[in-house]
Amino acid sequence: MSLESDVIVDRRRMRRKLTFWRVCAVLVAIIAVVAIGAAVSPAGRNALTASTSIARIQIDGLIRSNSERTEAIDRLAKSSYAGVVVHINSPGGTTAGSEELHDALVRLKAKKPMVVVVEGLAASGGYIAALASDHIVAQQTSLVGSIGVLFQYPNFGDLLKTVGVKVEEVKSSPLKAAPNGFEPTSPEARAALESLVKDSYAWFRDLVQKGRKLDDAQLNTVADGRVFTGRQALGLKLIDELGDERTAVAWLVSEKKVKSGLPVRDYKLAPQFGDLSFLRTAASITLDALGLGAVGRQLEQSGAVADRLGLSGMLALWAPASAN
DSSP states (O other): OHHHHHHHHHHHHHHHHHHHHHHHHHHHHHHHHHHHHHHHSHHHHHHHHGGGSEEEEEEEEEEOOOHHHHHHHHHHHTSOOSOEEEEEEEEEEEHHHHHHHHHHHHHHHHHSOEEEEEEEEEETHHHHHHTTSSOEEEOTTOEEEOOOOBOOOOOOHHHHHHHTOOOOOOOSSTTTTOSOSSSOOOHHHHHHHHHHHHHHHHHHHHHHHHHHTOOHHHHHHHOSSOEEEHHHHHHTTSOSEEOOHHHHHHHHHHHSOOOTTOOEEEOOSSOTTTOOHHHHHHHHHHHHHTTOHHHHHHHHHHHHHHHHHTOOSOEEEOOOOOOO
8 A cells, every 4th residue: 555655646746747847838838939929020020120220111092190100100210220211102192191191200200310212103192291301212204293282072963953852951150061062162162162272282382392492483383283203303303313212222321321231121000911902912813813804903993982082171182084
């Protein structure tokens, strides 16, 4: 009996030790997984490589107010990146969203050497964002400018008459909720809207004049709503240099004393899975494989129209006439 008792005690002791080491192994594995996940995630890579690289951020598509983007830019300003290259490819968006983005980039410029590269388009609100930088680089065929403000609204009055619908309203004053799209715009409402547009346009012009150091004559030449090619924009002082990202990095090295040879790494302004563009790409490939590519392109165009219709307020937006 004594021998059997000793064996049982030894077995129990071994089990406790085995359990202890198993728990330790699991904890070590968990810590390793967390550490690897942090290292391979965008935030982890940023933290590991920031001090030895230049950040690349991308401003694409229609510009709206976006608190997540603003917070990401503010975090970038506090990081250890040596400099920032801002790529812009945007026709603009709302004036409020463009102003928010411009202000965030100005704060970033105060903390980091920064340069803007116009990829294909920096028009209206896209150009407002570009004005945050002291140096703007564009390709020769990029489109730049469209300095102006727009307030658009549909009027369904004739359509409602055709279908026999009349919209009635009770409001506190003649300019409340005007224009409403259900009746002709009154002269008073149109004058009020023109005042809003002119005030925002004056703000935009002032931003351009101060940011690009233009006299009144130079400003009047570029501020009539047109877009210019990169080559034209250089002569009009809307940009500083023709080139691409390599040109921009060379400027950071020569003018801002950023160390030469540093790699340029993407810095995400949105959560990794916040952009579902990969789903659109997969859908497009599938439709092409089924011989329905035209349907996919039509859906893409419809989505772009819906995006534009979803913009509210005054717009700093450029859009060429689309062919049917």
